[in-house]
Every structure is written in C-alpha cells, then in structure tokens.
Amino acid sequence: MASKLTWKIWLLIIFLILSILSIFNFSAFFKHGVSISSVEPNSTAFSQGFKQDQIITAIDGQSIRSIEDYTSAMQGKFQSNQTEKSIFTIRGGEIIYFSDHLPEITVAGISKTKLKLGLDLVGGSRALIQAEGQQLSSSETSELVDITSNRLNEFGLTDLKVRQVSDLQGNNYMLVEIAGATPDNLKDLISQQGKFEAKIGNETVFVGGKDKDIASVCRGDPTCARIDSVQQSSDGGYVAQFSFGITLSPEAAARHAAITGNLSVNASNPQYLSEPLDLYLDDSLVESLLIGKDLKGRVTTQISVSGSGTGATQDEALKSAEEEMHKLQTILITGSLPYKLEIVKLDTISSLLGKDFIRTILLAGVIALLGASLVVLVRYRNIKSSLALILTSVSEILIILGIAALIEWNLDLPSIAGILATIGTGFDDQIVILDETSHEKFLSLKQRLKRAFAIILGAYFTALVSMFPLLWAGAGLLKGFAFTTIVGITAGVFITRPAFSDIVRKMLED
Amino acid sequence: MEKEKFKANLSKFHDKYYKALLLIPAILLLLSFVYLGVFYKQNGDFIHRDISLTGGTSVTINEPLDSANLTLALSDKLEGLSVRNIYDIFTNEKKALIVETKSDSDTTRVVLENYLGHELNEDNSSFEFTGSALSQSFFRQLLIAIILAFVFMAIVVFIIFRTLVPSAAVIISAFADIFMTLTVFNIFGMQMSTAGIVAFLMLIGYSVDTDILLTNRVLRRHEHSLNSRIYSAFKTGMTMTLTSLVAIAAALLLVRSFSPVLASILTILVIGLVFDIFNTWITNASIIKWYALKKHGQ
Numbered sequence: 001m002a003s004k005l006t007w008k009i010w011l012l013i014i015f016l017i018l019s020i021l022s023i024f025n026f027s028a029f030f031k032h033g034v035s036i037s038s039v040e041p042n043s044t045a046f047s048q049g050f051k052q053d054q055i056i057t058a059i060d061g062q063s064i065r066s067i068e069d070y071t072s073a074m075q076g077k078f079q080s081n082q083t084e085k086s087i088f089t090i091r092g093g094e095i096i097y098f099s100d101h102l103p104e105i106t107v108a109g110i111s112k113t114k115l116k117l118g119l120d121l122v123g124g125s126r127a128l129i130q131a132e133g134q135q136l137s138s139s140e141t142s143e144l145v146d147i148t149s150n151r152l153n154e155f156g157l158t159d160l161k162v163r164q165v166s167d168l169q170g171n172n173y174m175l176v177e178i179a180g181a182t183p184d185n186l187k188d189l190i191s192q193q194g195k196f197e198a199k200i201g202n203e204t205v206f207v208g209g210k211d212k213d214i215a216s217v218c219r220g221d222p223t224c225a226r227i228d229s230v231q232q233s234s235d236g237g238y239v240a241q242f243s244f245g246i247t248l249s250p251e252a253a254a255r256h257a258a259i260t261g262n263l264s265v266n267a268s269n270p271q272y273l274s275e276p277l278d279l280y281l282d283d284s285l286v287e288s289l290l291i292g293k294d295l296k297g298r299v300t301t302q303i304s305v306s307g308s309g310t311g312a313t314q315d316e317a318l319k320s321a322e323e324e325m326h327k328l329q330t331i332l333i334t335g336s337l338p339y340k341l342e343i344v345k346l347d348t349i350s351s352l353l354g355k356d357f358i359r360t361i362l363l364a365g366v367i368a369l370l371g372a373s374l375v376v377l378v379r380y381r382n383i384k385s386s387l388a389l390i391l392t393s394v395s396e397i398l399i400i401l402g403i404a405a406l407i408e409w410n411l412d413l414p415s416i417a418g419i420l421a422t423i424g425t426g427f428d429d430q431i432v433i434l435d436e437t438s439h440e441k442f443l444s445l446k447q448r449l450k451r452a453f454a455i456i457l458g459a460y461f462t463a464l465v466s467m468f469p470l471l472w473a474g475a476g477l478l479k480g481f482a483f484t485t486i487v488g489i490t491a492g493v494f495i496t497r498p499a500f501s502d503i504v505r506k507m508l509e510d
Numbered sequence: 511m512e513k514e515k516f517k518a519n520l521s522k523f524h525d526k527y528y529k530a531l532l533l534i535p536a537i538l539l540l541l542s543f544v545y546l547g548v549f550y551k552q553n554g555d556f557i558h559r560d561i562s563l564t565g566g567t568s569v570t571i572n573e574p575l576d577s578a579n580l581t582l583a584l585s586d587k588l589e590g591l592s593v594r595n596i597y598d599i600f601t602n603e604k605k606a607l608i609v610e611t612k613s614d615s616d617t618t619r620v621v622l623e624n625y626l627g628h629e630l631n632e633d634n635s636s637f638e639f640t641g642s643a644l645s646q647s648f649f650r651q652l653l654i655a656i657i658l659a660f661v662f663m664a665i666v667v668f669i670i671f672r673t674l675v676p677s678a679a680v681i682i683s684a685f686a687d688i689f690m691t692l693t694v695f696n697i698f699g700m701q702m703s704t705a706g707i708v709a710f711l712m713l714i715g716y717s718v719d720t721d722i723l724l725t726n727r728v729l730r731r732h733e734h735s736l737n738s739r740i741y742s743a744f745k746t747g748m749t750m751t752l753t754s755l756v757a758i759a760a761a762l763l764l765v766r767s768f769s770p771v772l773a774s775i776l777t778i779l780v781i782g783l784v785f786d787i788f789n790t791w792i793t794n795a796s797i798i799k800w801y802a803l804k805k806h807g808q
Contacts, residue, residue: 128644168654344640345644351632360768364760364772427750427757428719459715459718466659470655472651474648
C-alpha cells in the first residue's frame with residue numbers, strides 16, 4: 001500500500017478515535033463497584049441518603065465488584081426484623097444504613113458505555129398531556145411544566161424529565177418521561193388537577209398551595225402525620241384512617257375565625273358547631289370534619305386534615321391510606337394545577353423485551369451488512385472493496401453513536417431505524433464511488449471522483465431536506481429517526497465517503 | 511463478445527420501443543389511481559390505519575399465551591381486537607403476545623387481568639395508549655411531513671438539474687414509486703402505522719438516489735453514446751438497489767416474527783425498492799432518453 005495516508009483518511013481516523021472516546025466509559029473498565037440504578041421514592045433508603053447513580057464499592061468493609069458480590073453481601077442481612085447497621089462505602093463517602101429491612105434500591109453493573117437508551121428499549125413510562133378542552137399557549141404550557149415538576153419532586157420522584165413539546169400544527173404538550181420503575185399512581189399525579197378546597201357551607205376557608213393559604217404541611221413526622229386506625233368495614237374490606245396537621249397562613253386563619261364566628265352550636269351534638277368543615281379535592285367531597293365548639297370564632301393556624309384508604313386486607317388498606325395521605329400532602333404543598341388535564345398518550349414499557357430487542361436489531365444490522373457486502377463481492381470480485389465497504393459503514397455507525405453519546409441523545413427505536421437507513425444510503429454512495437473510479441479510465445482519477453461526488457451530493461441534499469419535517473411532526477416522538485439519519489448521512493458525505501474514495505484510490509494506484 | 515452482442519441487441523430494442531415502454535408505467539399508475547379510488551369509496555380512507563393512527567391501546571404481555579384462545583374469549587369485550595404472537599428469533603418459541611384494541615388502557619387492563627387471572631404490571635407487560643384525537647393529529651402531521659418532504663425533495667432536484675423535463679422525470683418516478691407501493695400495500699391488506707409512514711418517507715430518499723445517478727450520467731457526460739451511458743448507469747444503479755434489497759430482505763427475515771414495527775418498515779421498503787427498479791429504468795430512463803434525443807439529436 002502507498003506509504004502516506006491522505007488527510008481525508010486521517011480525518012476519518014480522528015473522528016473514529018473521538019467517537020470511541022465519547023461512546024465508551026473507560027473508567028468502568030478499571031474501577032470496580034455497582035451503581036445504583038434506582039431508589040424507591042420516600043423509602044428508608046431514600047431518607048438515609050441513597051441516590052441514583054451512586055457507586056457502591058464496599059459493604060461493611062467487604063469489597064463489591066459485581067452484582068453477584070452485592071447479592072451475596074446482602075444475603076442473610078436484615079432478616080431478624082430487628083434494626084441492624086450496615087456501612088455502605090460509596091465512591092466519595094459512605095452511608096451508614098440503619099434499618100430492619102434491605103435498602104429499597106436496585107443496583108446494576110457500572111455501564112461500559114455512555115450511550116443513553118430510550119424508554120422503549122430500557123423500560124419506563126412516558127405521558128403526553130394536554131389541557132382538557134382548550135389549547136394552551138407556549139407560556140401556559142411552560143407554567144404547567146414548572147408546577148408539575150415541582151409536584152413530582154415534592155412527591156419524591158426525582159429521576160424524571162418534564163418538558164414542553166410542540167408539533168407541526170402548533171399544539172403544545174407537556175411530556176413526562178420516567179426511566180425505570182413506574183410509580184403506581186403516576187397517572188393521578190400528573191393528570192389530577194389537585195384543586196384542594198376547605199369549605200364551611202358555601203364559604204371557602206382555605207385552598208391548597210404553599211403560595212396560597214398553607215404555611216406548612218406535616219410530613220414524615222409520626223407525631224403529626226400518621227395512620228390513626230384500621231377497621232373492618234361492613235362489606236368485609238378494611239378502612240384505614242389517616243390524619244396530618246397543617247399550618248394555615250395568618251390570612252386563612254383569620255378567615256376561618258370569621259366564618260366559624262357566625263356558626264351556632266350543633267343542637268343534636270353540642271360538642272360541635274352546626275356546620276362541618278368540608279374538604280374537597282377537584283370538586284368532590286373527600287371528608288367532612290366536625291368543628292369543635294371551642295374553635296368558634298378563634299384565630300387558629302393549626303388544622304388537622306384527615307382521610308382514609310381502603311383495601312381488601314388490612315395491609316392493603318394501610319398501604320392505600322399511606323398513599324392517599326402522601327398524595328394529599330403533596331397537593332396541599334404544591335397547590336392546584338391551573339388547568340384540568342387530559343393524558344392523550346400514556347406508554348408504560350416493560351424492560352424485559354428491551355434486551356432481546358437490542359440483540360435482534362444488532363443481529364439484523366450485522367446480517368444486512370454481510371448481505372450487502374456479499375452482493376458487492378459478487379459484483380466486483382474484489383475482497384478489498386467489500387472490506388472497505390464494511391469498514392466505512394461501521395465507521396459511520398460509530399460516528400453516529402459517538403455524537404449521540406456526546407450530546408446525550410436518547411437512542412430509541414426510531415433512532416435505531418434511522419441508523420439502519422443510513423447504512424443503506426451509505427452503501428449506495430460507495431457503490432457509486434466504486435463504479436465511477438473503475439470506469440472512464442481516460443479521465444484522471446480525481447475527475448472521476450469529482451463526478452461521483454456530484455451524484456452523492458445530489459442524493460444527500462434530497463435525503464436531508466426530506467427528513468426535516470419529521471423533526472417536528474407528531475410532537476417530536478419520531479424525531480430520533482430524522483436525527484440519526486441526518487447525522488449519519490452528513491457524517492457519511494463529509495467524512496467517511498471522502499476517506500473511502502481515498503482508500504479506493506490507494507487500492508487502485510497500488 | 512457475447513456481452514457486446516447482448517448490449518447491441520438491448521440497445522436496438524430500447525431504441526425502438528422506449529416510448530412504447532412508457533405505456534406500462536402509465537397503465538400501472540392509472541390502475542393504481544382507480545384501485546385507490548375504489549378503496550377510498552369503500553373504506554372512507556385511502557389506507558387501513560392501525561391503532562397507532564386511530565387511537566387505542568397496545569399491550570405486550572411477556573408470556574407465551576395462545577393468541578387464538580384469547581381472541582375467541584375477548585373479541586366481544588375489546589373493540590377492534592387484534593392479537594398476534596411474537597417469537598424468539600433463535601428458538602422460534604412464542605415469547606410474548608401483542609394485543610391491540612381501540613378500547614382505552616384502563617378497560618383493556620381490567621379485561622385482560624380478568625382473563626389471565628393475575629395482575630399486569632411493568633414486570634410482565636407493557637401498555638401503550640394513544641388517545642384518538644392525538645392519533646388523528648399525528649396522522650395528519652405525518653401526511654404533512656410526507657408532502658413537505660416530497661416538495662422539498664422536488665425543489666432540490668430542480669436546483670440540481672435546472673431543467674424542467676429531467677427534473678420532472680425524477681419527481682414523477684419518485685411519485686409513481688410511492689403511489690404503486692401504497693397500492694400494493696393495500697392489496698396485501700396491510701395496516702398502516704406511524705412506523706409505516708416513516709418507511710414511506712425513507713422511500714423518497716431511496717428512490718431518488720438512482721434517478722439522480724441516471725439523470726447525472728445522461729445529461730452531464732458527453733463521452734460514449736447515450737445508450738451506453740444509460741446502460742452504465744443501469745449497472746451501477748442495479749447494484750445499488752440490489753444491495754439495499756438484499757440487506758433489507760435479510761433483516762426482514764430475521765425480525766419478521768419478532769418486531770411488527772420494524773417488519774412493517776422493512777416490508778414497505780422491499781416493495782418500494784422493487785418499484786424503484788421499475789420506475790427508474792423504465793419510467794425515468796424513457797423520459798430522459800426522449801428528452802436527450804430531442805435536445806441533442808444524439
């Protein structure tokens with residue numbers, strides 16, 4: 001082979017090295033440990049400091065190198081129902097864990113790549129939300145996004161993305177994406193307006209929201225937020241009662257005093273006032289609280305809010321009451337959403353088939369690549385051309401993945417379909433180069449390559465412009481396809497195919 | 511020498527009949543129009559849409575369930591029910607079941623849980639729900655995207671060749687490609703999904719490649735005769751299309767039983783590429799030859 005590599009080949013080599021640096025997480029090859037892939041919200045583990053993406057390197061001094069190490073370290077621990085202490089060494093610190101049960105975390109090996117895979121491959125949930133019966137403007141949607149992220153964060157969900165998307169017709173949506181495990185009540189959390197009102201008769205005493213009438217809400221403190229009782233109900237199920245305290249703002253407390261001041265004492269039940277305090281959530285009555293007669297006309301900032309949860313067994317009722325309490329607390333803190341919402345698309349994807357999917361797609365890609373290079377081998381009877389062709393296509397895939405890793409693009413199914421499409425056009429272009437260089441021998445090689453690139457550029461621009469509309473159509477759910485295709489064909493035309501034509505030239509000159 | 515003789519005969523044949531050859535795509539295109547017209551009249555739409563474009567719920571249950579039993583038991587409970595299995599690509603064992611219905615996701619969940627006798631959660635199933643208004647809007651936008659893509663492509667083609675007839679020939683062949691593929695798609699009784707529409711978008715790019723190659727060789731080169739320029743373009747173009755066809759068909763065989771989404775994209779591409787061969791080397795080639803002969807008298 002000719003001695004010197006051309007600058008075009010060097011450019012390709014540099015891009016390949018950069019791509020590989022961008023894709024792979026080299027530190028993972030040398031460091032040991034397991035990373036925390038999720039922490040259950042509001043769990044003991046969460047409150048004791050476990051966070052997603054922390055890397056556990058040892059437990060009680062025993063080094064952890066793999067998931068198997070973690071599993072065996074956990075075996076036999078926390079089985080006596082008594083509080084135990086465990087020291088988790090994490091990179092950059094340690095967590096001393098006190099509990100009677102295993103930490104509510106899931107762990108995974110440290111990822112060897114920096115690629116981010118989409119929800120449709122790794123599992124998770126995605127919801128597209130619009131206001132019911134009205135079109136929101138861009139600024140209204142962004143306000144909605146702020147309030148919703150605040151609510152979800154208050155609820156303890158941190159590993160999620162809430163953002164605004166719009167489409168070709170100018171519709172605005174709120175998109176909520178959660179990777180990994182999906183909370184049971186996600187649907188309620190994101191779509192419930194959460195308009196909380198406390199009324200006496202027709203008069204509003206206070207409404208939910210820390211910026212409105214609520215000064216503080218008691219949470220996670222058993223002295224003022226707890227399950228009070230569990231009882232069997234007449235239909236055989238169980239009902240659990242919860243209550244928690246809230247502090248009203250001075251204005252709301254004054255309002256409470258003014259309204260109760262006008263009430264009389266209940267004739268049939270003289271302990272209480274004549275009208276109850278009714279709690280409404282989204283216009284439906286949740287609870288009616290009797291007001292003690294001592295509170296008549298008093299300015300009080302302390303109010304106890306109560307409610308209940310039901311279930312077929314005692315445990316289920318307890319769990320449901322806890323969830324209800326948690327939801328109500330969140331709503332009281334964050335206040336009402338400005339609009340009634342509608343979930344127009346909700347996907348909850350299991351992670352189980354994802355691995356098979358990736359394996360199948362990789363295999364399909366390899367088979368497609370081999371099939372195509374076989375056709376080229378038969379046609380040109382030259383193994384070097386076939387090898388160069390495969391090399392170029394693999395380089396293109398590496399560059400696409402490198403750029404995707406660099407800008408943290410989520411590689412979902414449409415993105416992967418786009419990569420396959422790129423390989424296809426890549427082949428077409430390379431065949432044009434091979435044919436143009438092997439014909440018309442009376443022209444200089446340079447002229448022949450120039451001709452090849454006239455065709456390639458024409459094809460490139462038509463493909464490029466035909467992808468643009470897809471970047472916006474359908475709330476951007478298919479933009480992964482357009483993105484990888486555009487990156488792929490652009491890298492192809494400006495980096496890999498010029499290098500390929502130089503490689504072909506070298507082969508011909510030899 | 512055999513080869514030279516073949517080329518000469520082909521050349522003679524083509525010189526005599528290339529205008530007549532144009533009748534074939536013209537008739538096919540006309541038949542496609544009639545077929546799609548009748549189809550539209552019968553169905554009120556020019557394609558059968560699947561739930562990704564009409565709205566509804568798609569559930570993947572990760573269990574080797576029997577699709578026929580489930581269909582029998584639930585077809586009156588779930589609206590527009592369609593059920594299919596997906597198989598492992600190596601062992602060909604049933605891997606999971608995909609249930610598609612126009613019912614909403616809560617209804618579907620209750621009906622399926624009652625039938626299966628256990629809860630469906632994220633460890634054993636995936637739920638995808640799309641509201642019907644949103645699906646309608648998706649569908650409209652994807653159509654707009656295709657039309658825009660086609661218009662943009664046409665503009666670029668005009669900019670590249672700067673002459674009416676050759677540019678129009680490229681655009682007509684691309685249009686015929688899409689139109690004929692759509693017709694065959696309907697004849698096969700296939701259902702259009704969002705992924706299917708994306709495949710049509712890909713088809714625009716793929717079909718224009720060979721047309722640009724042909725037009726470029728015919729108009730921009732002046733060595734050799736017109737026929738041998740067309741023939742050399744044909745050789746390159748056929749290698750291009752055949753390579754793509756082999757690659758896509760191989761991938762299709764593999765994913766066919768595993769991913770309905772990828773399978774529908776690949777099937778549409780296979781049909782489209784076959785029509786691309788036809789439209790490039792009959793439709794486009796005849797028009798461009800006619801044009802070149804008229805213009806340069808070669």
